[in-house]
Amino acid sequence: MREAANAGAGMLNDVRNLRRDGAVRAAASTGLPVCLMHMLGEPGDMQDAPHYDRPVEEAVAEFLKERVAACEASGLRRERLLIDPGFGFAKTVEHNLRLLKYMDRLTSLELPILVGMSRKSMIGKVLERPVEERLAGGLALSALAVERGARILRVHDVGPHVDAVNMAWAVLKEGCDND
Incomplete structure (x- = not known):
């Protein structure tokens, strides 16, 4: 982590939390x-039959x-933290879909939420598309994630995602009912 910081990293993202x-x-x-x-689990075994004893969104919220x-408690100030529900990490397609559906519950942690769903296998499985044909699915997921509280998106196709998020914000922001 220190080496990453010394090399100019702007943020640390440790999948092992x-x-x-x-x-x-x-x-x-x-x-x-x-x-x-x-x-x-660990990166090597996380997809080996992921199982949750309660709704995935509750398990994720409690873990985070x-x-x-x-x-x-170890001295890392709260204002330096952000959270990522870990779409695609130790989750089935059904877990991922449910987690996005109820992701707004993570806002109770009062920390910025980062999501990365661009080109994920869940899109491929739901839409039956290869990775190079997952843009539309990713745009839909990004817009839904913003509506449900995400404030940072990790994406591959930046321009189309910016447009999708700007449209989502146009709908969500107050004062758009000026008919």
Whole structure:
């Protein structure tokens, strides 16, 4: 993490949620914003039959709440944190769809929400499209994510996503009922 900061990184994003020994201290020492992403298991086994004992959005919210508390207790200031529900990480297509449907519940953590759904396999599975034909699905997911509280999007096709988000904001912002 220190090497990333020294190389000019603008944010840290640890898929293991700073759970390794010394990770929180290392992140805190950089002064950079830190994204806490939900993932069960390890990258090598996370998709081996992911299972949740309660609704996925509740499990994700509780996990992130606990990680935020652990980071704060170790000296990482809350204002440097953002959260990522981890679409595609230890989740089935059904988990991902439900998580997006109820993602607004994560806003109770009062932290910026980052999502990355561009070109994800969930789009391919729902629409039966190869990766190079997933733009339309990704645009729909990005607009829905913004409506449900996302404030940062990780995307591949920046221009079309900017247009989709700007249209979503035009609909969502107050005062658009000037007929």
